[in-house]
Amino acid sequence: MATALGLRTDPDARVLDRHRNPIPRLYACGNDADSVMASEYPGAGCQVGAGLIFGYLAARHAAR
Known part of the structure; x- marks a missing residue:
């Protein structure tokens, strides 16, 4: 059992x-x-795209 929240x-x-x-x-x-x-x-891998996008957004924000 796992959660996506x-x-x-x-x-x-x-x-x-x-x-x-x-x-x-x-x-x-x-x-x-x-x-x-x-x-x-x-399904497997569904968070990969969100992880990449929000990781990029976090890095841009942190660099400001």
Whole structure:
């Protein structure tokens, strides 16, 4: 049994606290972040694309 629900993030992949405020310098992507497919897991590799995109977005945001 597994879950596809991870840490809540914003569009820059920053992890949000319980009040939906970004936690400074904390990012999540891939299986650590809340899935872009909600609680569904359609099959092996489905998080790869989201992990790559949100990893890129997190790196861009962190570099600013």
